[in-house]
Amino acid sequence: MCRNIKPLFNFDPPATNDEIRGAALQFVRKISGFTKPSKINEHVFNHAVDDVTAVARSLLGQLVTNAEPRDRDVEAARARARAEQRFGSAAQGA
DSSP states (O other): OOTTOOOOSSEESOOOHHHHHHHHHHHHHHHHOOSSOOHHHHHHHHHHHHHHHHHHHHHHHHOOOOSOOEEHHHHHHHHHHHHHHHHOTHHHHO
16 A cells, blocks of 8 residues: 555544545555546546545545544654654654
8 A cells, every 4th residue: 555645544633635635646646657647637537536535535434433533643743753763863854
């Protein structure tokens, strides 16, 4: 799976429409092989992003868990700590 796609379920506050669409865009880019489609493929590409966005939004709305929602700030701090451990302190400036 694409490393740029982040988990969006069970966060407080919930994932925004922009976050869901961003993940859908990354997914369509990954499977199509296009970062930016040609003019002839642009309509189909954008339609696919819209479809994946709708399905992802539906999925997130229907998933159920008993776990407490994760805090975005705590998760972001953990990700920064993992990046620093993996890549060194240069990851902070990037």
